[in-house]
Amino acid sequence: MSIDRRSGCPINLSLEVFGDRWSLIILRDMIFGGRRHFREMLNGSIEGIASNILADRLKRLMELGMLTKADDPSHKQKAIYSLTEMAITLVPILAHLGAWGRVWLPVSDELSIRAELLEKGGQPMWDKFMDELRHEHLGMPLDTMSGPSVHATLQAAYEAVVASKALAASPAA
Amino acid sequence: MSIDRRSGCPINLSLEVFGDRWSLIILRDMIFGGRRHFREMLNGSIEGIASNILADRLKRLMELGMLTKADDPSHKQKAIYSLTEMAITLVPILAHLGAWGRVWLPVSDELSIRAELLEKGGQPMWDKFMDELRHEHLGMPLDTMSGPSVHATLQAAYEAVVASKALAASPAA
DNA sequence: TGCAACCGATTGCAAAATGCAATCAGTATT
DNA sequence: AATACTGATTGCATTTTGCAATCGGTTGCA
Numbered sequence: 444m445s446i447d448r449r450s451g452c453p454i455n456l457s458l459e460v461f462g463d464r465w466s467l468i469i470l471r472d473m474i475f476g477g478r479r480h481f482r483e484m485l486n487g488s489i490e491g492i493a494s495n496i497l498a499d500r501l502k503r504l505m506e507l508g509m510l511t512k513a514d515d516p517s518h519k520q521k522a523i524y525s526l527t528e529m530a531i532t533l534v535p536i537l538a539h540l541g542a543w544g545r546v547w548l549p550v551s552d553e554l555s556i557r558a559e560l561l562e563k564g565g566q567p568m569w570d571k572f573m574d575e576l577r578h579e580h581l582g583m584p585l586d587t588m589s590g591p592s593v594h595a596t597l598q599a600a601y602e603a604v605v606a607s608k609a610l611a612a613s614p615a616a
Numbered sequence: 617m618s619i620d621r622r623s624g625c626p627i628n629l630s631l632e633v634f635g636d637r638w639s640l641i642i643l644r645d646m647i648f649g650g651r652r653h654f655r656e657m658l659n660g661s662i663e664g665i666a667s668n669i670l671a672d673r674l675k676r677l678m679e680l681g682m683l684t685k686a687d688d689p690s691h692k693q694k695a696i697y698s699l700t701e702m703a704i705t706l707v708p709i710l711a712h713l714g715a716w717g718r719v720w721l722p723v724s725d726e727l728s729i730r731a732e733l734l735e736k737g738g739q740p741m742w743d744k745f746m747d748e749l750r751h752e753h754l755g756m757p758l759d760t761m762s763g764p765s766v767h768a769t770l771q772a773a774y775e776a777v778v779a780s781k782a783l784a785a786s787p788a789a
Numbered sequence: 790t791g792c793a794a795c796c797g798a799t800t801g802c803a804a805a806a807t808g809c810a811a812t813c814a815g816t817a818t819t
Numbered sequence: 820a821a822t823a824c825t826g827a828t829t830g831c832a833t834t835t836t837g838c839a840a841t842c843g844g845t846t847g848c849a
Contacts, residue, residue: 468627658826693815
């Protein structure tokens with residue numbers, strides 16, 4: 444369940460942590476989609492993850508120190524998953540990955556608008572976003588909160604693209 | 617053999633290209649280790665890739681447009697694998713991946729010195745390195761060649777660490 | 790109090806991917 | 820002529836994945 448340690452190369456070890464088809468997708472949904480509960484991740488997954496795979500990866504990511512789990516006070520059976528600092532610092536990697544994918548792969552408009560904004564925003568935007576995530580997941584104070592949150596900005600941009608696409612599909616509206 | 621297209625999300629599509637345990641390792645060896653031939657990759661692999669997996673991934677990476685294959689004029693049976701621009705632009709991602717791994721995972725000194733230098737060098741060093749790779753793999757002219765190559769710098773630093781480790785192991789030398 | 794909907798999973802099973810060892814035919818070296 | 824090296828391929832056992840059904844417990848509502 445934990446990593447293999449095929450070699451001490453940082454790229455290899457990173458791959459052993461999230462070099463599979465689901466781990467980074469789950470983290471992406473938590474980071475950009477704000478998902479915190481099992482069912483939220485399961486039903487909201489656009490790639491259609493299976494429940495056993497989700498359960499397995501959540502367990503694995505916890506063992507690796509990328510996530511923590513806590514009881515939801517509002518519901519005795521509900522668990523809240525939180526990102527650790529280790530996972531939050533993946534933001535620059537996800538930003539670069541999105542930027543690369545946008546250039547070379549057949550991405551869709553509505554799903555790549557976030558990557559586009561994140562690329563344009565650069566390191567300052569990533570820093571601000573990581574700060575927001577530390578606030579939401581680790582309870583840290585927001586030291587430099589100015590203007591709308593990165594999360595809200597990305598979400599609004601996504602929804603704007605979806606709306607404009609819907610308009611284009613039915614111009615009578 | 618080609619990608620699934622589970623969704624048009626750039627992060628998902630990127631993962632479908634190299635979200636497995638070997639593709640990025642092969643590209644890493646080509647980019648940082650200068651490997652161009654099948655046997656070179658097979659025997660030089662510190663993670664110990666199997667020949668059938670290597671053959672499969674080389675084929676897949678070619679289909680995806682990340683690699684090209686050409687005859688080696690010096691040996692009728694030898695093939696030379698080259699990186700495409702698509703693969704060369706992974707350098708910043710590999711640099712970030714290495715930097716992240718160095719912070720959070722149990723990396724070894726000799727295998728992480730390259731990642732450390734690459735992180736310190738930042739975007740200017742990455743740009744210079746990508747320029748060198750375009751020269752070696754795509755035959756492009758080197759427009760801003762000043763000082764020792766990034767490849768040589770990384771290699772020298774790696775060998776220095778290996779040498780200092782060997783010295784520490786047998787101080788009588 | 791009943792009962793359907795929802796909670797985070799778990800189980801069984803088929804299919805696919807992986808890892809390993811042996812092997813291949815053609816080419817170069819000696 | 821013998822040997823080693825080239826980029827692979829094959830067969831096979833093991834492991835991982837994906838899918839569907841299901842689990843025991845919790846919650847909200849009638």
